Amino acid sequence: MKVTEHIKQAKGTVVSFEVLPPLKGKGIQALYDHLDPLMEFKPPFINVTYHRSESMFKKKPDGTFEQVEIRKRPGTVGICAAIMNRYKVDAVAHLICGGFSRQETEDALIDLNFLGVDNVLVLRGDAPKNISYFEPDPHGHKYAIDLLRQVMNMNKGLYLEEDLKSAVFTKFCPGVAGYPEKHFESPNLDADLRFLKAKVDAGAEYIVTQMFFDNKKYFDFVDRCRAAGIDVPIIPGLKAITSKKHLTILPKTFHVDIPDDLSNAVADCKKDEDVSRVGVEWLIKQSRELMQYGVPVLHYYTLGKSQVIVDVVKGVL
Ligand code: FAD
Numbered sequence: 001m002k003v004t005e006h007i008k009q010a011k012g013t014v015v016s017f018e019v020l021p022p023l024k025g026k027g028i029q030a031l032y033d034h035l036d037p038l039m040e041f042k043p044p045f046i047n048v049t050y051h052r053s054e055s056m057f058k059k060k061p062d063g064t065f066e067q068v069e070i071r072k073r074p075g076t077v078g079i080c081a082a083i084m085n086r087y088k089v090d091a092v093a094h095l096i097c098g099g100f101s102r103q104e105t106e107d108a109l110i111d112l113n114f115l116g117v118d119n120v121l122v123l124r125g126d127a128p129k130n131i132s133y134f135e136p137d138p139h140g141h142k143y144a145i146d147l148l149r150q151v152m153n154m155n156k157g158l159y160l161e162e163d164l165k166s167a168v169f170t171k172f173c174p175g176v177a178g179y180p181e182k183h184f185e186s187p188n189l190d191a192d193l194r195f196l197k198a199k200v201d202a203g204a205e206y207i208v209t210q211m212f213f214d215n216k217k218y219f220d221f222v223d224r225c226r227a228a229g230i231d232v233p234i235i236p237g238l239k240a241i242t243s244k245k246h247l248t249i250l251p252k253t254f255h256v257d258i259p260d261d262l263s264n265a266v267a268d269c270k271k272d273e274d275v276s277r278v279g280v281e282w283l284i285k286q287s288r289e290l291m292q293y294g295v296p297v298l299h300y301y302t303l304g305k306s307q308v309i310v311d312v313v314k315g316v317l
Contacts, residue, residue: 003090003092003119004173006044006045007233013290014042014043015317017046017300018302019046019049020051021051022073022079031079032086035306038306039087041313044089045089045092047091048076048080048083052100052125053069053070053071053099055130081115081116081117084115090117090119093120093121094123095120095122095147096123098124098126098128100140102139103160106150106159112172113171118171118173119173119175120172120175121175122174122204124143124147143195145202151203152174154172155172174203175235178208178221179210179255180209180210183255184255193224193225194228197230206235209221212236213241213256214257214259215293218290219293233296235297238299239300239301239303240300241258242279242308244269246266247263262282281315283312291316298313
């Protein structure tokens with residue numbers, strides 16, 4: 001079932017979770033162990049991230065180095081199918097432009113369609129580590145909206161081979177990303193919102209936000225989206241702070257602010273368990289307020305911390 005149908009059918013706010021595929025060479029059991037305790041909260045869908053390859057330097061026998069491309073977390077399509085099969089819930093496959101040609105994207109979409117994975121979150125992806133700007137694959141897409149158009153074309157039976165006859169119409173329900181504190185490359189929030197509106201006009205059926213730690217940022221963002229004519233559901237993306245390092249890593253990586261009250265409380269903690277307690281309490285408070293506001297879904301970035309998210313959701317539902 002589509003994410004948007006789940007939202008329409010839900011009686012009140014539901015929860016959903018986002019997981020990463022295992023590192024290459026690892027089995028799927030650790031992911032199941034991570035998800036099993038979260039299933040008691042009956043998420044209607046689970047998101048699985050997609051990861052581009054990374055460039056590494058590998059030492060050759062002659063002592064020189066060669067640059068190689070390594071995909072550390074392959075398997076998004078397979079993980080989606082495995083999750084649907086094991087838990088009987090829907091899976092949302094993330095798709096990214098970075099590092100993928102249109103042909104590879106089409107192949108992934110064909111696989112997803114065969115497996116009955118109808119939900120996709122359409123993203124651009126970031127630049128590879130150590131490169132400061134995003135550059136598309138020479139045969140790929142530059143922006144999420146271009147990838148979205150490819151998905152929407154397949155929903156109309158239009159594949160890359162223009163003379164393909166009687167191609168099936170896929171039924172993808174595409175979501176896109178939104179940024180309450182603006183995307184870091186955008187000159188301002190208005191410009192970012194114009195591009196977000198374009199993604200919705202091109203067919204995006206809902207938005208999932210970047211994490212935020214101050215609900216006011218989300219409420220203002222929703223108001224601005226509605227004023228700009230963006231009328232699709234806006235699902236808040238949420239994360240618990242569990243380590244002091246998050247105070248510097250999260251703003252640097254995700255370009256989000258951490259409110260004074262939260263950063264001071266974390267800074268005062270003596271042990272990591274204390275930080276987790278502060279992070280869980282903060283996220284429970286945030287989640288309750290968002291529920292009262294009437295958000296359709298509380299979407300938790302789990303990042304391998306299932307117990308923390310179990311504690312949060314138990315405190316919320
Ligand atoms: P876009 O919508 O393409 O926007 C990127 C930038 O370009 C923005 O500044 C925008 O304002 C601007 N822009 C958009 N269109 C145009 C245009 N036509 N002309 C000029 N400027 C334009 N990354 C992963 O690699 N894998 C994942 O699984 C993943 N999951 C994510 C899930 C969520 C909920 C979120 C919020 C992010 C996720 N990301 C993921 C990170 C995401 O890929 C990055 O934030 C990326 O930098 C931007 O992606 P986007 O889809 O928002 O890009």
